Amino acid sequence: MAVGAAAGALVLVLAACSSDDPSDGPAQEDGTSSGEPVELTFQSWVPNIDQAVDAFNAAHDDIHVELETITAGPDGGYATMISAVEAGNAADVAQVGYSSVADFLLADALEDITEDTADHADTFTAWQWQTGVFDERVYAVPQAAGPLGMFYREDIFTELGLEAPETWDQFYDAAQVVRASDPDRYIAAFAFNQSPWMTGLAQQSGAQWFTVEGDAWQVDLTDESTTRVAELWQRMIDEDLVKIEADMSSEWNADIQNGNVLSWISGSWADAIVRGTAPETAGSWGVAHVPQWEEGGELVSATWDGGSSSVVLRGTEHPAEAAEFALWLNSDPESVSILTSVGAGWPAIADTSQIDSLQDDPEVFDFYGGQNIWEVFAEADAAVDTSWTWPPLVSTLYASLTDNVSTAVEDGTDLTEAYAATEADMRAALEQRGINVAD
Known part of the structure; x- marks a missing residue:
């Protein structure tokens, strides 16, 4: 099995499997249908x-x-x-x-x-x-x-004189207002357990973690687009503007229910989770686009x-x-x-x-x-950067990123170092599997 690229460029030499057309039921030894589904x-x-x-x-x-x-x-x-x-x-x-x-x-x-x-x-x-x-x-x-959107407590935002932030600068400013309004209240959680979420944020920033050069993979988790994401969230962690907790955990569920965590940037499918987690808050939520890095430009989205x-x-x-x-x-x-x-x-x-x-x-x-809300996600889906490439060994990527980010949060080290460590881990993992990695 040789790996050359992914998402349209990945070449996998596999034994092809052929199949007969669907029949009216399982075939018996004489080739006729048994009549059973x-x-x-x-x-x-x-x-x-x-x-x-x-x-x-x-x-x-x-x-x-x-x-x-x-x-x-x-x-x-x-x-x-x-x-x-x-x-x-x-x-x-x-x-x-x-x-x-x-x-x-x-x-x-x-x-x-x-x-x-x-x-x-x-x-x-x-x-x-x-x-x-x-x-x-x-x-x-x-x-x-799973195009990304921002689920947020519109009622509390309105109470605080806030609108859904359209840019990440506005998100940071809103986080300060939210934090000052109540000692238990945060604009969002920093979900150290969710590598797909962190990956989506980097993709939305314009990162290209994995690309193909000839017959080799280029791995880059320390580019400018990823770094600005890491620095923003590091700044909010340092200033206690986001709550460090695993999303979809018992603690997070309670915070969504009681309004201590006011927003969740997640895939379109998260609608069902929000409704199921906090049914008593019906009518209090809204959905907006993910904040943008450039004000006034074309919408840029990503996926979970x-x-x-x-x-x-x-x-x-x-x-x-x-x-x-x-x-x-x-x-x-x-x-x-x-x-x-x-x-x-x-x-x-x-x-x-x-x-x-x-x-x-x-x-x-x-x-x-x-x-x-589907009008928001229709626009978000159309704005997804489809040039993003998923590599082989995504399970390794997610495990490494979760471990490195969790360690950084626990030890108080910088998130940019966690992404750099993940890049090194992925290079080693790909090479160990015999997959070419560019210098």
């Missing part, structure tokens, strides 16, 4: 995604999908999936982040589903489709992206971990049916509407005009004071 197992961590699975089962007599809830990828789910592939007892379809598809390919854990999916490429936005294409072969069907896709895991006995389910799940208007509503992210399909929940979703819109 093909049974598939689908692994996902998205809350309430069972609603979309149920809709698929209701619409199909020949395939039945059983949902298996797993831990989100960065917290161990991916390792479990890959181990199951190696043991020969993996699920058929699984949810995998765009950033981690290359890792699964390096582990030889994916089926080549080109024959069953390539004709549907135009159904999806080009950049999201390409996250699953390597060396002109298809290994994943895109589900949704890229997004998520549906992959067919190696070893499935029904690759064609698994691919059929992956396509339906992520392109059928009814399914996509459900996925959007339950917090799967911004749809990967190119035409969102038929997605009912994007046009009118009373539960969502009422929580945000009547705001159609």
Whole structure:
């Protein structure tokens, strides 16, 4: 297996897997159908995604999908999936982040589903489709992206005479006002546990951590764009303007509920988490764009971990049916509407005009004071820098960045040093795997 690049440039020499067309049921020894539906197992961590699975089962007599809830990828789910592939007892379809598809390919854990999916490429936005294409072969069907936005307590901002900050300078100024208003109140948390969040902030600043030069990777986590992000958050940490706590922890949940943490910069899917965490605050929230580094310029956005896709895991006995389910799940208007509503992210399909929940979703819109938050994320998704490249060994990147940033916060050292240490860790990890790294 040779690695040359990623996200359209990564070349992986794999054994291609072929599959027959979907049938009316599992084939018997004489080649005829048994009349029973093909049974598939689908692994996902998205809350309430069972609603979309149920809709698929209701619409199909020949395939039945059983949902298996797993831990989100960065917290161990991916390792479990890959181990199951190696043991020969993996699920058929699984949810995998765009950033981690290359890792699964390096582990030889994916089926080549080109024959069953390539004709549907135009159904999806080009950049999201390409996250699953390597060396002109298809290994994943895109589900949704996580364009960044800022969820904030609009009622408390208004009480303090603040509007949603449009620039990072305004964010810093607002943080001072918030901090002065109450000894327990902060504008945001510094989530030392979330490498995807830190990565998204760097991407939004214009960083390019991984690029390809010829047949080698260029690794740069100490560039000017990353440094200004690290320096801003370091300044706010030093001045006690942000609360140092893991997001989605019990402490963070309580702070979101009681208004001690007033904003969360996160992916579009975070809407469901905010609503589920603090239902009693309905009507008090708003959504705005991520603060910009340049005032008055074109909107620049980024993603939280890229997004998520549906992959067919190696070893499935029904690759064609698994691919059929992956396509339906992520392109059928009814399914996509459900996925959007339950917090799967911004749809990967190119035409969102038929997605009912994007046009009118009373539960969502009422929580945000009547705001159609999807208008914000539609603009954010269109403003994502699609030149960002995900490298092999993203799991190593995330583990290293989390460890180094956590250590910096604990020891009181500078965040820029944590990014420099992560750069060194990634260079070593790539070289250890025999992947060329530019000097």
